[in-house]
Amino acid sequence: xxxxxxxxxxxxxxxxxxxxxxxxxxxxxxxxxxxxxxxxxxxxxxxxxxxxxxxxxxxxxxxxxx
Numbered sequence: 001x002x003x004x005x006x007x008x009x010x011x012x013x014x015x016x017x018x019x020x021x022x023x024x025x026x027x028x029x030x031x032x033x034x035x036x037x038x039x040x041x042x043x044x045x046x047x048x049x050x051x052x053x054x055x056x057x058x059x060x061x062x063x064x065x066x
Contacts, residue, residue: 002057005050012047015039 016039022032 002054005054005057008050009047009054012039012043015043 016036019032019036019039022029023036026032
């Protein structure tokens with residue numbers, strides 16, 4: 001369902017932004033860095049697929065950001 005995919009992309013983006021903000025505040029925040037790396041390695045592939053499904057569902061060109 002497109003709405004589930006949109007929610008997954010939004011949640012992933014929110015998590016990445018929050019972790020990046022933590023790292024900007026303290027670049028030596030090892031737990032935040034590890035969590036961001038885990039998120040990118042484990043969740044990014046599924047989120048990329050969800051984003052592609054959203055794009056195809058709304059007819060947006062794949063080279064534009066949603």
